[in-house]
Amino acid sequence: MLSLQKPLIDHRIYTIALRKMPEFLEVFNTLAMPVLMETLGHPIGFYTSMVGPQNQFVHLWAYDDLADYERRCRARDTHPDFSAYLKASGHLITAQETRLIRAVDMHGLK
Secondary structure (H helix, E strand, C coil), rough: CCHHCEEEEEEEEECCCCHHHHHHHHHHHHHHHHHHHHHCCCCCCCEEEECCCCEEEEEEEEECCHHHHHHHEEEEEECCCCCHHHHHCCCCCCEEEEEEECCCCHHCCC
């Protein structure tokens, strides 16, 4: 189970401006993904909302612990190419939520 191998998950939710999801996904894929793959590693996955709040883009990244999260986020934030993504996506994102969630071993519970 991946969550137990990497017990800390960064669960990000971006709310995208109405009718701007295709443009956001293009900007994210072109400008953010190369930096994220280099600094954060492989993601757990990417999702868009279908039911509930609309126009949301969700991505999940797994970490060993809080120190791993902080180290890799610092590498992302200081990467020389990351500012191009921030500039290009700023008008497309209306809100952002970042949650750090921990894995729970349900096998040991009775």
